[in-house]
Structures are given as structure tokens and as C-alpha cells.
Amino acid sequence: MANKSIIIIGAGLAGLSAGCYARMNGYKTQIFEMDTRPGGLCTTWQRKGYKVDACIEYWVGSGPGTNFYSFWEEVGAVQRRTIIHHEEWARVEGEGGKVLIFYTDVDRLEQHMKELAPEDTDVIEEFIEAARAFVCFKDIPPKKAPELFGLIDGLKMMFTMSPYMKLMKKWGKISIQDFAQRFKNPFLREAFSVNFFPSFISMFAWLASLGMIQQKSAGYPVGGSLEIARAIERRYLAWLFDLIIQHQFFLSSLKYYKISLDLAYTTVHQYWA
Numbered sequence: 001m002a003n004k005s006i007i008i009i010g011a012g013l014a015g016l017s018a019g020c021y022a023r024m025n026g027y028k029t030q031i032f033e034m035d036t037r038p039g040g041l042c043t044t045w046q047r048k049g050y051k052v053d054a055c056i057e058y059w060v061g062s063g064p065g066t067n068f069y070s071f072w073e074e075v076g077a078v079q080r081r082t083i084i085h086h087e088e089w090a091r092v093e094g095e096g097g098k099v100l101i102f103y104t105d106v107d108r109l110e111q112h113m114k115e116l117a118p119e120d121t122d123v124i125e126e127f128i129e130a131a132r133a134f135v136c137f138k139d140i141p142p143k144k145a146p147e148l149f150g151l152i153d154g155l156k157m158m159f160t161m162s163p164y165m166k167l168m169k170k171w172g173k174i175s176i177q178d179f180a181q182r183f184k185n186p187f188l189r190e191a192f193s194v195n196f197f198p199s200f201i202s203m204f205a206w207l208a209s210l211g212m213i214q215q216k217s218a219g220y221p222v223g224g225s226l227e228i229a230r231a232i233e234r235r236y237l238a239w240l241f242d243l244i245i246q247h248q249f250f251l252s253s254l255k256y257y258k259i260s261l262d263l264a265y266t267t268v269h270q271y272w273a
Contacts, residue, residue, distance in 0.1 A: 005029065012040025016232040020075045023239045031236070039229030055225035058209065059083070063217030076235030077228050083219035089210070092191035100191040104213045106131045117185035127179075130203075133167055134211030171204040179203050 004027050008015045011033035022029045037043070042055040061068025062083045072078040089102040100116060103109040110128040114121055144153060177200060180193035193199045197206050212218035221228055 007032070010040060011035075011038040011229075011233065013042050013229060013232065015040070016229065016236050017075050019236045020232065023236070024074075037226070037229075038233040039226050042225045042229050044224035044226035051224055053224045056221065056228065058089075058213060058218040059221055059228070060209070060212050060218045062219050062221065063215060066212070066215070066217050069217065075232045076238075077231045079231075081228075081231070082222040084222060085213075085216050085219040089213060092194060094187050094191060098187050098191075100188065104210075106210070106214060113188070117183060117188045120183045120185050120188060123182045130167065130171060130207050131210050131214070134207045135214045167207075168204060171207055172202050174203045175200050176203055176206060 006018075006022050006027050006029045008018050008022075008029060008031040011031050015031055015033070016038060019029045019031050039055075044054065045052040061072050062078060062081070063069060069078060085104070087104060089104050091099055091101045093099050098116070101109075101112055103112060106128055109131075110124060113124045113128075117124070146157075149157070176197055177193050180189050180199070183189040183192060209218060
């Protein structure tokens with residue numbers, strides 16, 4: 001194992017996490033990143049006193065008690081991290097001052113929706129009942145990689161998944177747009193279909209996210225997306241004996257590494273471990 005090494009292209013969350021787990025398992029690693037900072041698409045900008053976040057709106061697994069949290073903890077992302085849990089997930093404003101507020105508290109959300117559209121009580125209750133059921137959706141994904149499963153692991157996973165299979169079967173087949181058409185109230189029908197999720201996405205994805213938010217495990221990290229990337233970068237660099245080395249490459253390809261990348265006049269930051 002001491003002679004095994006891995007080259008990773010890109011210091012986004014996937015690349016940095018791969019580097020961390022490779023080091024945990026005894027591999028030497030090299031991460032090549034073209035940008036001057038880590039994170040890839042998981043990044044944040046400062047503009048005229050404002051912080052513009054291009055990635056995390058709600059961070060799934062940011063609260064203890066879920067399998068996602070243990071993964072983030074392993075790569076150093078959640079330790080000493082302040083998380084904000086908003087009372088409102090989103091709001092849609094329509095004509096005539098009408099407003100639909102997607103509260104993170106489903107009891108409050110149910111009351112609010114019924115006040116807006118009492119004629120849709122049945123559909124609202126069906127939606128809220130599903131939202132409450134997804135609160136317990138916390139043991140997925142499994143802590144162990146599926147490719148490492150044995151027979152006992154597979155049976156345990158089946159037992160864990162069994163309460164959710166009916167929910168997944170029902171709500172995975174219904175798009176947000178299709179469900180929105182069930183509302184009789186015109187404003188609720190329109191507002192429900194133009195929320196923050198694309199309308200073609202299944203209701204399962206929305207309900208699963210709402211379930212995590214109710215658990216206080218999908219908040220917003222203070223500092224934004226870039227700080228999450230930097231935290232994982234620090235975890236990775238904790239294994240290093242050398243500082244990050246910056247190189248200028250004036251080559252059309254890196255044949256030695258069997259990588260065909262145009263790196264002319266590009267600064268490549270090489271993370272060594």
C-alpha cells in the first residue's frame with residue numbers, strides 16, 4: 001500500500017474528498033487544480049459588500065444524527081461550523097399581494113396553506129402527511145459503500161429502507177408540476193409549480209429535502225460555500241509535509257501523467273500528499 005498513489009484532477013468537493021479518503025486508506029495523492037482556490041462550483045464571491053453564494057442554499061447533512069453528517073465530519077467540513085436554520089425556506093409572491101411562504105415548520109406550513117386555499121384542504125393534508133413521514137429519512141445513504149456490502153449488510157439496508165419504499169414508489173413518480181395541478185386554487189397551483197425546484201423534478205426530491213430541513217439537518221453554513229471547501233482543503237492538507245506548490249506549465253499535455261489537458265499559460269496548483 002505504501003507504493004500506491006493516486007492523481008486527482010480538480011480540487012472541488014469531490015476531488016478534495018477523494019484525496020481525504022485516499023489518505024485515510026494509506027494512498028499517496030496529488031491533486032491538480034487550475035484555479036487559485038479550492039471548491040470548484042462550490043464557491044462564493046464578494047461583491048460591493050455582499051457575499052454571493054453560487055452553490056449551497058441548504059446544506060444536507062449539516063446537523064448531527066444523520067449518515068450525511070458523519071461523512072461531512074470525516075472530511076472536516078462541519079466541525080466548529082455555525083449553521084443558520086431559517087424559518088422560511090422560500091416564498092412566492094403573486095398578483096394582488098398574495099404570498100405563499102414555504103415554512104420549514106410543517107405545522108405552520110399546513111396552517112398557512114389552508115388559510116390561502118381552504119378549498120384544497122385534502123391535497124394540502126396529503127402533502128403535509130408526506131412531509132412529516134420524510135422527517136425520519138435520515139439513514140440514507142448507508143455509512144458503508146454498497147460495493148463493500150456483504151450479505152448481512154444488504155439485509156440491514158433492506159430493513160432500513162423498507163419503511164421508505166412505499167413513499168419512494170408513490171412520490172418518485174409524481175413531478176412537482178403534476179402535483180401542483182391538483183390544487184383548485186389558481187394562485188396555489190401556480191406558486192407551487194414555480195418554487196425553487198424545477199417543475200419536472202419529482203416530489204420525492206422535494207419532500208426528502210423538506211424532511212432534512214425539519215430535522216435541522218439542512219441549514220445554511222455561515223461563511224458560505226467557499227468556507228466548506230476550504231475546511232475540506234485544510235483536512236486534506238493536514239496530512240502534508242510540504243506546502244502547496246504552484247507550477248507554471250507551458251505544455252499542451254502532461255504525457256507523464258497520461259493527462260491530455262491544455263495548461264498553457266495556466267497556473268496549476270499542485271497539492272502533494
